[in-house]
Every structure is written in C-alpha cells, then in structure tokens.
C-alpha cells in the first residue's frame with residue numbers, strides 16, 4: 542500500500558520542509574520508492590534539494606491541470622534518490638481552474654475536494670511513499686485536499702516558540718477530518734529542540750497533547766546546526782557522519798520508526 546504523507550501546520554518555519562526532505566531521503570535508504578510533491582508556492586522543497594526555480598521548465602500545476610503528463614514533469618534528485626515535482630507561484634492557478642470547473646455550465650466532475658486525491662490515485666502505484674510539503678497559510682484550499690488524500694499527516698512544532706495556539710488549531714483541524722470519517726494517522730513532531738534546556742516546555746507540550754488525546758507524539762528531533770545550515774543530506778552524512786550528524790540521523794531514524802514502523 543502506498544502511503545501519502547502530508548505536512549500540516551498553520552505556522553510557518555516549524556520544519557515542514559526539512560522533515561519532509563529528510564524523512565523522504567531516509568526512506569530511499571530503506572529501499573522505498575519515494576516521491577515528493579511540493580504544494581508550497583514558495584517552492585521550498587526544490588530549494589532544500591539545492592535547485593533554483595530557473596532550472597525547471599514545468600511545475601506541479603502543469604500536471605494537475607492536465608497540460609503535461611506526470612512522466613513529462615517528474616524529476617529524480619540524484620543526491621537523495623527522491624523523485625519530486627517542484628512548485629512555484631503558478632500553483633495558485635489550480636484553485637482558479639477548480640473554481641471555473643465548478644462555475645461552468647458544462648458537466649462537472651464530481652467531488653471537487655477529491656481533485657488532488659484523484660490525480661495521485663493514478664500514479665501512486667509507482668511509489669511506496671508520496672510526501673506532500675505544504676504552505677503554512679490556511680488560505681490555500683489545496684492543503685485540505687492534500688490532507689484528505691493522506692494516510693499520514695505530520696505536524697512539526699517548535700517547542701521553543703509561541704506556536705502552541707497554531708499547533709492546537711492544526712491538531713483540531715486534523716481531528717476534524719478524522720471525525721468526519723477520513724482515515725489517517727497523525728503525528729506531532731517536536732522539532733529543533735534544545736535537548737538540554739527544553740525539558741519543561743516539552744513537558745507542557747506533552748500535557749497539552751495528552752489532553753487532546755493525541756496518540757502519536759514522536760521523540761523530539763534535536764536542534765542541529767547540520768540541519769540549520771540547510772546542508773543536511775542524509776546520504777552524505779551516513780557515508781561520513783560527524784558526531785553531531787550521527788545524533789540527528791538517529792533522531793530521524795526514530796522518527797521513521799514512529800511514522801512507518803507499525804506498517805505491515
């Protein structure tokens with residue numbers, strides 16, 4: 542079974558792109574066939590993989606709107622072995638496209654909210670894991686469409702910043718989807734944690750999540766300059782890991798087990 546794994550939190554900068562990229566790269570090392578779809582108009586996945594927007598001819602919207610086939614636009618990142626489709630501002634067209642379909646007099650495709658799921662369903666047999674990295678803002682309707690298409694949702698949070706409100710709202714959003722009958726597991730991931738000084742804040746976080754009946758809270762991913770410099774490549778680090786890199790790799794290994802270890 543293919544897993545669709547989407548990052549979701551209304552706060553920016555909590556680690557959505559970093560967690561997506563590193564978990565995706567680690568999945569390749571575990572012999573999984575991995576695709577990342579960038580649903581963030583800022584195109585951060587391509588940046589994290591060290592590409593520039595000017596290197597791309599086509600973007601996610603070209604496939605979603607039927608201008609290009611999936612095979613024509615999917616790219617392979619040779620460093621990580623991850624397939625990906627980049628994004629840019631033009632992704633906003635997709636929502637207009639969906640809206641126009643809704644408003645037209647022509648026969649409408651049913652279930653507009655399944656637009657993204659229907660697209661992914663056609664290609665998911667090619668992959669074990671399809672990661673979707675999202676935009677932090679709530680205005681983009683493609684993000685809930687990605688959540689609906691997902692089997693797993695990742696909610697990275699920064700324990701050291703005042704983003705508890707957004708975390709609670711985001712968890713409630715996902716719980717809302719689950720309560721409406723969409724089947725998905727969701728994981729809160731305390732990210733960029735200073736393991737020496739964050740014990741108290743981490744305790745508050747766990748209490749809050751416990752009160753909200755959140756079952757899956759991962760072990761913290763530590764703060765690491767290897768990640769902060771945006772130079773973290775799982776493949777490189779496993780070849781010649783420094784002591785610091787080894788620690789963060791082991792955090793990601795634990796996260797991998799938390800997210801995928803229970804799967805058959």
Ligand SMILES: Nc1ncnc2c1ncn2[C@@H]1O[C@H](COP(=O)(O)OP(=O)(O)OP(=O)(O)O)[C@@H](O)[C@H]1O
Nearest residue numbers: 553554555556557558559677733763764765768769
């Ligand atoms: N474990 C970590 N240790 C140190 N820095 C980290 C860690 N994880 C992420 N960062 C850094 O935090 C910053 C924000 O991370 P990232 O871009 O992944 O967040 P995001 O949620 O995708 O942001 P946006 O909302 O802008 O898409 C980046 O500079 C990244 O390198």
Ligand SMILES: [Mg+2]
Nearest residue numbers: 557558581585
């Ligand atoms: Mg991002």
